[in-house]
Amino acid sequence: GLGLTNKKSENFGEWYSEVVVNSEMIEYYDISGCYILRPWAMSIWENMQAFFDPEIKKLKIKNCYFPLFVSPGVLEKEKEHVEGFAPEVAWVTKSGQTDLEVPIAIRPTSETVMYPYFSKWIRGHRDLPLKLNQWCNVVRWEFSNPTPFIRSREFLWQEGHTAFAKKEEADQEVLDILELYRRIYEEYLAIPVIKGKKSELEKFAGGLYTTSVEAFIPNTGRGVQGATSHCLGQNFSKMFNIEFEDENREKAKVWQNSWAYSTRTIGVMVMVHGDDKGLVLPPKVAAVQVIVIPVPYKDADTQGILDACSATVDTLVEAGVRAESDLRDNYSPGWKYSHWEMKGVPLRIEIGPKDLANQQVRAVRRDNGAKIDIKSADSVEEIKKLLDQIQQNLFEVAKQKRDECIQVIHTWDEFVQALGQRKMILAPWCDEEEVEVDVKARTKGETGAAKTLCSPFEQPELPEGTKCFASGKPAKKWSYWGRSY
Numbered sequence: 001g002l003g004l005t006n007k008k009s010e011n012f013g014e015w016y017s018e019v020v021v022n023s024e025m026i027e028y029y030d031i032s033g034c035y036i037l038r039p040w041a042m043s044i045w046e047n048m049q050a051f052f053d054p055e056i057k058k059l060k061i062k063n064c065y066f067p068l069f070v071s072p073g074v075l076e077k078e079k080e081h082v083e084g085f086a087p088e089v090a091w092v093t094k095s096g097q098t099d100l101e102v103p104i105a106i107r108p109t110s111e112t113v114m115y116p117y118f119s120k121w122i123r124g125h126r127d128l129p130l131k132l133n134q135w136c137n138v139v140r141w142e143f144s145n146p147t148p149f150i151r152s153r154e155f156l157w158q159e160g161h162t163a164f165a166k167k168e169e170a171d172q173e174v175l176d177i178l179e180l181y182r183r184i185y186e187e188y189l190a191i192p193v194i195k196g197k198k199s200e201l202e203k204f205a206g207g208l209y210t211t212s213v214e215a216f217i218p219n220t221g222r223g224v225q226g227a228t229s230h231c232l233g234q235n236f237s238k239m240f241n242i243e244f245e246d247e248n249r250e251k252a253k254v255w256q257n258s259w260a261y262s263t264r265t266i267g268v269m270v271m272v273h274g275d276d277k278g279l280v281l282p283p284k285v286a287a288v289q290v291i292v293i294p295v296p297y298k299d300a301d302t303q304g305i306l307d308a309c310s311a312t313v314d315t316l317v318e319a320g321v322r323a324e325s326d327l328r329d330n331y332s333p334g335w336k337y338s339h340w341e342m343k344g345v346p347l348r349i350e351i352g353p354k355d356l357a358n359q360q361v362r363a364v365r366r367d368n369g370a371k372i373d374i375k376s377a378d379s380v381e382e383i384k385k386l387l388d389q390i391q392q393n394l395f396e397v398a399k400q401k402r403d404e405c406i407q408v409i410h411t412w413d414e415f416v417q418a419l420g421q422r423k424m425i426l427a428p429w430c431d432e433e434e435v436e437v438d439v440k441a442r443t444k445g446e447t448g449a450a451k452t453l454c455s456p457f458e459q460p461e462l463p464e465g466t467k468c469f470a471s472g473k474p475a476k477k478w479s480y481w482g483r484s485y
């Protein structure tokens, strides 16, 4: 029957798998690490896209589409950035029964696909800035435990690739895009994130520096990289000879950025907001924000109730609310309540004989279960207000839970203890790479090692003489540490 067999607080992994399937977002596929994105998931992707795509167009970024296939020579052009990733690259080696002369790679990301053409298209400073984005899929044949949305062998993302004459322009865009990612999480998915800079060890090896928005899953005590915005410096322009003649007719290499968010965002939303009744959707990204359910009673004016449901939906849709009714006569109201709760619809409207008689409807919130009677005459603005309250409440509850997980520490013992308590750890660090390597080694366990999540742009006070928690050397910055996905 309906209902989850796993509880979020008891076995999180199984709970998560059940929720993504029972809410009809995911169907498991016969190839490991690959999942079917059903409409209930795709609509969330589309609702985020409906915010992000116009926003990047305001920044004069244009959409394009490059081929899925990468020739080996080009992919391996940048040894440093590819060698660590080589095991993840998927290759086409045959067509039909015939072996291909030369195997062809499937894009795991598109730097090496795009940049030979950036080199061709960028000749003079008038060709800059070049700002392209593509909405596509990428394939990475990962071997660590696959998780729907969070880690899959194929996923959807957008990847932005931009080129500028000056470093300052690139630096600014990195931050502009990161702010859009913060908005996706905090304003649409109702998830608090921390903006910061990745360590030298965690950054994109092919780039100059990496910034990210970091989310945190209280139930597992794991950080999750929400989206990334890299400044590539001139590393790729040197490699692919992307240069231009500047104003004083000097040849100069361009400064580049690349940035992405992916369908991983949807998994984070499920993990943060879901409960033991199933999915909980933030209204801003919900395909259906309001589900209207008739509650007929014996022979009491059933048609009148059905008509009231349809009229309520029409009025809401007219006002721009994504509302639907469930008039199926082969399911009971109780079954429908559970079904739409499992699917995470933020607000349910019940209309029974009493409601009809009193010219009102009964609203039930998915986030806190509150029941509110609304005069039909006021239903549109009351329902819009409720949806805003739900959006806001989901964020505040998630922020409060995430903040409870943050632990400031100063010593190794405090660090180890906080890690055991599944905290997101804020610690003073000497910012030396081998110290991070050492912390990883010292915390290696079956649930994974601790690593830096980011060094937050908002740095707390660092009193003179503060020591690094791991090395005892003078601390240079505060960094968030934790286990991660």
Ligand SMILES: O=C1CCCN[C@@H]1CCCn1cnc2cc(F)c(F)cc2c1=O
Binding pocket: 081, 082, 085, 086, 087, 088, 089, 108, 109, 110, 111, 140, 158, 159, 160, 204, 228, 230, 258, 259, 260
């Ligand atoms: O993260 C982004 C934003 C969008 C464009 N790409 C950058 C860096 C991607 C880093 N990365 C990440 N994963 C990879 C996996 C591979 F198999 C491979 F060949 C290369 C890579 C790889 O370069």
Ligand SMILES: [Mg+2]
Binding pocket: 140
């Ligand atoms: Mg990877």
